[in-house]
Amino acid sequence: MTSGSYMQKPMCLVENNQHGKLVLNEEAFQLLYDIDETVVIVSIVGFYRTGKSYLMNRLAGKNHGFSLGSTVQSHTKGIWMWCLPHPEKRNHCLVLLDTEGLGDVEKGDHANDCWIFSLAVLLSSTFVYNSVGTIDQYALEKLNFVSTLTELIKVKANEEDDDEDKELDLLKVSPAFVWVVRDFTLELKIDGQSITADEYLNHGLQLKKGVSKKVMKYNQPRECIRNYFRSRKCFVFVQPTASTNLNQVETLPESQLDPKFLEVCHEFCKYIHHESQPKTIRGGHKINGRMLASLTKSYVETIAGGMVPCIEDAVTSMAKIENTAALQNGLAHYQQQVDLMVKMPTETEVLAGIHSRCREEAIQLFLKNSFNDHDQEYYKQLLAKVEQHYFEVCDTNEAVSREVCTNLLKSLSSEIEQKIREGVYACPGGYQQYQEDCEKLIQKFHATPGKGNKAEDALSLFMKNKTSEADSVLQADKILTDQARELAAEQQRAAAVAQEAKALEETIKNLEKIRNDEKAFYDESTKCLKQKMEEEKENLQREQQAALESKVKEKTELMKKQFEEKAVMLEGQIETLKKQQESTQSYVNWENIASVAKSILETALNAYTSHKTMKLLTKK
Template structure:
C-alpha cells in the first residue's frame, strides 16, 4: 500500500490492545502506519455501550459496507481501539482516521476503570467524538456516560498544582456528536416539534437547587456542557425489521428504511464537512506522524497508572519531532556536500555558493518538519553546520 501522499488501508487494524492482565498497550504495526502519514489528520472516534451498532456508522464513514466488526452476538466484538485510515473524501491532502472503541459497559471485564481509560483515550486522540446510544437521551443514557465526570481525574492540562479551569480542557477536547439509535419517540417538547439539537440541549438541561439528588442529576450534564461546548445530535430510526438487524452489514440499501439511510447520509456529510483537523494547543496541526507519538505517550502514561498531562505530551512530541527535523536537515546538507566532492577540484567561490544553497535547503527541510520550536533551540542546532 502507498502511504504518505495516498494511503490505502483495505481494512481496520488494532491500534490499542489489552494484554492478558487487561493492561492497555499500543500495537507496533499500527504505529508504523501512522508514522508514514505526513498529512494532517481528522480523527473521529466513536464510543458507547457495546452492542449498539457503533461499527456500522464507522464503516459508512470509511465508504465501505464492512470493515469494523459488527457485534451481532451478545459478546462485545471490538477489544481496545481499532483504527482505519482512509483518504478524506472532501478535504484534499488530509487523512481521515477512524477509531472504533471497545463497547463500554461489558460485564466480562475485570478492571472497573478499564472503560474510563478507553473513553479518555478516545477524547485525547480525536478531533470529533461520537457518542452512540440507543432509545432516548434520558437520565439512564446520561448516567451511562458517567466517564465524562471522571475525565478530570484522568487528564490534566498542566503538571503544576494550580486549579484547572474547564476552559483549559476545552482547548484540547474534541467536538461532540450524540447519535441516538432506534429512536422511536416523536421529537416534541411540551407538544412542540423540536430539532435534534434542541432535543439534546433539553436533555442536558440542569435542575435548580442544591439537594444531593439535584447535584447528582446535574453533574454529568454540567461536564458534557462544559467539556464539549460544540455539540450536535442525530436521531436514527430503526434501520430495518427486528429479525434483520443482526445482519446490518450484509443488507442492501433496499432492505434498510429510507429514513434511516437519510439520517446516515446526513451524519456522514456533517462529519466530512464539519469535523476539524486534529490540533494541539496553540493551533498546532497534528499529522499522522504526530498522532503516532501522541498515542504512544498517552497509552504509556495511562497504562502505568499515571495521569497524562496534556502540555507534557505536547512537549514530548515537540522534542521527538524537532530532533528528527534536525536530523533530516543535516542529512540533506551532508549528502549534498558529499556529492560535491565528486566535482573537486573547485573554486572556493563555488564551494561557498553550494554551501549556502544546501544550508538553505536544509533549513527548509527542518522547517517543514519542525514542531513548536518557538525558542529556536533546534534551529540553532542547524546553524552549527560546518561552513567549510
C-alpha cells in the same frame, strides 16, 4: 504513506493483554508511524451492542470492516483503527477509531472503560458518543465518564488544584462532540413545536436550578459536557430495519433499510467528513500519523504504568522526537545537496551561492516539521551544524584547489626543469631566457580555468620554492655583471613578495566574502523564523478564540435560562481567556529571535576566522 498503501481493513491499535492492561499493537503503531499526512481522527464510544461499528464502516464508505458482531457479546476489544484517504481533504488521512463497548458484563472492569473513554477523548479531533433510545437522565448517568475527565486526563504537568483552570485547559484541547442517538422512536417536538436534533440535545443538557444533592447530581454530567466540549452536534436515527433483521444489517441491501435511517446516515457521514478538523495539539499545531503514533504510545504506556496521562508531557516528548528528526533531516538535506552540487575546486562566489540556496532549503524543511522549539534550541543547533559543514567544505575546497594548482604548476614547469637538466640555460643570456619561460608559465597558469580559489596562494608557494633554482641560473649566466646579478636578484625577491601579498589579498578577499554573506543571511534567517513564530501565534490565538467563543455562548444560553449565578461564574473564565488572548500579542519576541541567529553566525565566523588566521601565522 502513499494513497496506495493505506490500510485495506481495520487493525487493533490498543488491546487488553491477558493481565487486563492496555498495550499498544506494534504493527499498527508502525503503520500509523509511516503516515506523513495530516490526520483527521474520528473516534466513537458507547455501550456495547449499540451499533458503533456499523457507523464507522459507513464513514469508511464500506459495508464491511469493523466487526459488527451478531450476538449479545461485545465484539470490539480495545481500540481498533482504520486509516483511509480523506474523502474531502487532499493530503489528509482519515483515522477512524472504534472503541471497545463500555459496560461489557463479561469484562466487568469499570477502570478499563474509563481509560478507553479518556483515550478516545485524548486522540480524536471528533468524538462521537453512541447511545440507544433517548437523551434522558438515565442516558446521561450512563455517560458518567465525562464527569471524571479532569481526573482521567492532565493537561499540564504541574497542574494546580484549581478545577476552573483545569476545565479551561481541557476545553482548549478537547475534540468536537457528536451525540448519536440510535433507535429513536419519539417525535422531535417540544411543547407541540418541531425541533431539530441539535435543539433536542441542548434541551437534554438544560440545567436545573437549585443546590440540593439531587439537583447537583442531575446537573453534573450536563455541565461537564457543556464545559469540556467547544462544539456539540446531535443526530437521531430511527431503527434501520425490522428487529428480526438487525443482526444482518451489514449484509442487507439499502432497499431493505428504512429510508429515514439512510437519510440520517448520509447527513451524519457528510457532517463528519466536512466538519471534522485535523487533529491538533496544544498550541494549535496540526499533527500527522507519526506524531499520533507517538502520542498514543505515550498515553498507553502512562496508563499501563498506573498513572494519569498528561497531554503536556506527551507533547513535550513528541516535540523532542519531532524536532530532533527535523534537525537531522534539515542537516542531511543540506549536506547531501552541497556535496552533490559543489564540484571542487570552485570559486568562493559559486560555493557561497550553493551554500546559501541549500541552507535556505534546509531551514524551510526544518521549520515545516518542527514545533514547540522553545528558545529555538533546535533551530540554533541546525544553523550551527550547517555553518560547521560549510566551513569544512570551504577548507576542503581550498585544499583541493591548492592541490590542483600545485599539480598544474608542476606540469607546466616540467619543460623548464627539462631545460635545466639539459643545460639550456647554462650559457650567456640564459637567465633572460629562463625568466621569459617563467613568465610564459605564469601566463599559462592564469589562463587555465577550474583552479579554484587558492591559485595565487599556490603560485606564491611555487615561486618561493623556485628561488634557489632561479639563483643557480642567475649565477651561471656569465654575461651578467655583478651589478646586473644583484639587480635581477632584487627583482626576483620583489616579485616573490608581490605574489605573496597577492596571495594574502586573495585569502582576505575570500574570508570577507564569507563574512559578508553570513552577515547578510542574518536578516534572512530572522525573517524565516519570524514567519514560523507568527504561524504558531496565529494557531494559539485560534485555539484560545474558540475556547473564548464557547464560554461566551454558554454564558448567553445561561442568561436566557435565567441562570444568572452560573453566568456570573463564567464571567471569570471569560476574563481569564481574554487575558490569555492578549498575552499572545507578545508571543513572538523579535529581539530574541534576531539575537539567536546573530550569535550563532558571529560565533561560527569568529571561530572560522581564528582558524584561518592561525593557518596564515603558521605558514609565516
